[in-house]
Amino acid sequence: MTAAAIAKPPPEEGRLETGEGRCHVIGAGLAGLACAVALAERGRAVSLYDAAGQAGGRCRSLFDQSLGRPIDNGNHLLLSANQAALGFLDTIGAGDSLTGPPEASFPFLDLRNGERWTLRPNNGPLPWWILFSGRRVPGSRLGDYLSGLAILCAKDRDTVTDRIAAKGPLWERFWEPLTVAALNTAPEEASARLLRAVVMETFVRGAAACRPLIAKQGLSDSFVEPALGYLRGRGAEILFNRRLRAIEDEGARVTALDFGAERRALGPADSLVIALPAPGAKAVLPELDAPLDTRPIVNGHIRLPRPVSLPGAGPVLGLIGGTAQWLFLRGDVVSLTVSAAEELAGLSNETVAERLWQDTAKALGLDPAEVPPIRIIKEKRATFAQTPEAAARRPGPKTRWRNAFLAGDWTDTGFPATIEGAIRSGQAAAKKLANP
Ligand SMILES: Cc1cc2nc3c(=O)[nH]c(=O)nc-3n(C[C@H](O)[C@H](O)[C@H](O)COP(=O)(O)OP(=O)(O)OC[C@H]3O[C@@H](n4cnc5c(N)ncnc54)[C@H](O)[C@@H]3O)c2cc1C
Incomplete structure (x- = not known):
């Protein structure tokens, strides 16, 4: 990926506002990445930490050995209305990394009777x-x-x-x-x-x-690697395998971060952004009232024997009357999504694969008996359950500490838990940090 190389240039020499202290961002999902990028863009010194060995959280790519192809943890659809997400991609130099039909069009197929529109x-x-x-x-x-x-x-x-x-x-x-x-x-x-x-x-x-957009190569190639490149280009410190265990404070100020084997003291001008999923944020901030109930998304990734194309030559097809709701196509890999998948997430991978292959074979006119390799990924905590009760419990970015702020798709963005919501939340926390 060359996107990082064409990202906006780093701040000029001497613009780094070291007097403003270091910003510690915990969680390198899209909320944390967007927050770190917004802070680095303002010339702030940033340290970004994640418990995992990589960034991206619930929005990332991986290489699947059984398919011999890179896949995403789950299909992610954006719309051209997602201005925060598109602006974030422009900032990190990945503005051209999405693809979609030239106009807003959503082809659908009813799997029960073959009707298309x-x-x-x-x-x-x-x-x-x-x-x-x-x-x-x-x-x-x-x-x-x-x-x-x-x-x-x-x-x-x-x-x-x-x-x-x-x-x-x-x-x-x-x-x-x-x-x-x-x-x-x-x-x-x-x-x-x-x-x-x-x-x-x-x-x-x-x-x-309403134009539907997906990552051309993969989620990491669009959202994650260019963001990390942007941050590294601005001198940010990026630390993986760092799980935040506890926060130390002195009255209204966070003073240190406890990562188990390592402790990081915060200077008087330093600040913190907790960009964790709601349960992780509650673990370090027990008084937090947050939406904790979650809903799963199940994805099936199938390597086809030969490339196919979808109606309108776009990358997405809506499915009605089957198990899957959406079918995404990237090269010779077709990926099916089932959202709000409580029932499916409880079934064996074999059963899920069988059901998703039946949908695929019908949708693409393939022989249902010739079952290709299929990788099932169940994201059991894909998003919080977006009920009216949960929505009422979404907190804003402020915490009881004056130098600590919250971000994450579950915080009160007024928007659903999506890429757009996560990026908005990270940018809102960065803004509050700059002007508490
Ligand atoms: C399968 C699936 C499909 C989706 N489809 C779409 C879609 O089509 N369109 C769309 O817009 N959105 C979609 N989403 C939602 C979107 O992916 C999320 O809203 C977004 O990625 C959330 O980002 P986040 O930064 O808030 O949280 P996360 O991505 O969860 O990031 C939190 C990070 O914190 C880290 N962490 C956790 N605990 C600790 C700790 N104690 N210390 C340090 N680090 C920690 C985690 O490793 C993780 O990297 C989908 C999500 C899934 C799972």
């Missing part, structure tokens, strides 16, 4: 596409879309099904898949306010905000 929102904020039956979701009527506007009036305590009736083709082919993809939570318990936030930033703004 493409969702194509129009340009501009007025959604005139819903007036034309040829552009609407098959079987849906104009009135169904008008009823869906109720999501825009969602109250804090509403679930998605409190606002939208869970029946009919538009529900099955638009609202349900959108909710599960965006919130990783079943619509009956998912927060309507969080879905509203997504709809307001995407479909309400029109096609320019």
Whole structure:
């Protein structure tokens, strides 16, 4: 990856604001990386720590020996509305590392009857596409879309099904898949306010905000390696295999970090950002009230005997009526996603692989009897359960210490637990740290 080489130049000699102290960022997932990058961009001295032997957290790539290919821990879809994520990629020199169709279009297939359609929102904020039956979701009527506007009036305590009736083709082919993809939570318990936030930033703004995007080569190649390169280029210290065990304080100030075998004292001007998942943050900050309940995402990665292409030549296909909800294609590897996958996560990998292969064979017209190598990855704590109750418990970046701040996709960004939410949270913590 050459992206780091073309990232924005480091601050000029002498601009490093050493008098402002060092910022210690714990957790090198996207929240921690975004925070560290924002601080380094401001010329701050940064130390970034992670318990794992690598960065990226829940958004990373790995090499799978059985497939002989690099894969991502799970498919990650972004939309062109995700301005914080796209800005982050530009900053770290990876702005050209995503790919997607030239326009906002989402091909779908109903696996039960083979029906195919493409969702194509129009340009501009007025959604005139819903007036034309040829552009609407098959079987849906104009009135169904008008009823869906109720999501825009969602109250804090509403679930998605409190606002939208869970029946009919538009529900099955638009609202349900959108909710599960965006919130990783079943619509009956998912927060309507969080879905509203997504709809307001995407479909309400029109096609320019709805272009689907995925990492061209892989998540690490887009989000992780260029960020680490950017940080190293600015003199940041990056330490893996450092699990934060405890925080020492003196009244309103954090004074040291306990990593077990190692202890790091904080100088009077030093500060801390805790960019851990909610349970990790609570372990070092027991009084924290945070959403702890989680929901799984299951992915199946399949190496195909030969390359195939998807309708519209895009990288993504929506699936209705099977086990998987989305099918992503990168070269000869097809990857299937099942979100809010409580039931599937409890089954054996063999059973999951069998089900996902059946969907794939049907979707791509392959022989179901010729089963290729399949790698199943179950992320049991993929995101917090994004219910109204959990959303109400999301804390902001401040802590009881004046030199310590929180980040993470579970903090109160007003947005779901996504790449965009994680990056916003890291940038918000960096901003608070600069102007508490
Ligand atoms: C399978 C899957 C599919 C997804 N699909 C999408 C998608 O399509 N679109 C989208 O936008 N988002 C998606 N997401 C969500 C997205 O990946 C997350 O919201 C985001 O990566 C969270 O970043 P984070 O930095 O908040 O947390 P994390 O990535 O969890 O980072 C936290 C880091 O802290 C480290 N850590 C933990 N404990 C300690 C400790 N005590 N000391 C030091 N380090 C510690 C961990 O190793 C980790 O690196 C998906 C997530 C998964 C798992």
